[in-house]
Amino acid sequence: MDINNQTLVSNIVAKNYKAANIFKSYGIDFCCNGNRSIETVCDVNNVNKNTLIKQIVNCFKTETDTNDYKSWDIDFLSDYIYNKHHKYIENKTPEIKQYLDKLCSVHGKKHPELFEINTLFSESANDLTIHMKKEELILFPYFKKLAMANRNNSTISNPQFDSVKSPIKMMHKEHDNEGLRFRKIAALSTNYTPPKDGCSTYKVTFSLLQEFEEDLHKHIHLENNILFKKGIDLEQTLQN
16 A cells, blocks of 8 residues: 555555554544545644654564455445444443442542543444444344345345435534544543552553443444445445
8 A cells, every 4th residue: 555645644554554653653643533644644643644654664574464444335234334343332331320429429539530531431332332232133134135146146125314424424523423432531541541549440441441441442433434335335335
């Protein structure tokens, strides 16, 4: 992949997710605001363009991720996101919520920011539950119909929306909301750094929150930058 000043962040991460760690180290949003060029994000974040490009090029040279997500069929990728990321959120949310409640009870008086973190996480968990159900009941089944029609060279019945672009637009907006929430959580927790008086539960909770955010970033990246684009392109192909 040729990487230069005009290469989009989203395209780089779509090609090699390991590059996400480089962007994250500079505070560059690669998921919700990924459709920006290297030049733009470097100017906004005061980063040296040549240094960043060199790091990304080196990252591609040491690529070890065997998952070529862009080559996967849309139905297979939908199932992967459901099993890998939707299930992760379902499983981890109760555990993190329990830890946050305990932290608020024990450390809340001395660290009142914990209450806001707890509120933000609870809001995120509730909204993500609704968000994922919409994907599982509406978008993903439609993607599977598109894949089947494409393989069988057949037509597809009209969906409950004019174009898949409509629900995808809503999903993008909801993804943006989650990105904003977790930026607030990261700021309130000093990038998930426990205070000096933090107990083991404090450290475990912040580690789980950080892991949750990282998984959510990859989750959003796979949908925004790969799955949804595949859905739009395939729908257009079948309609022509």
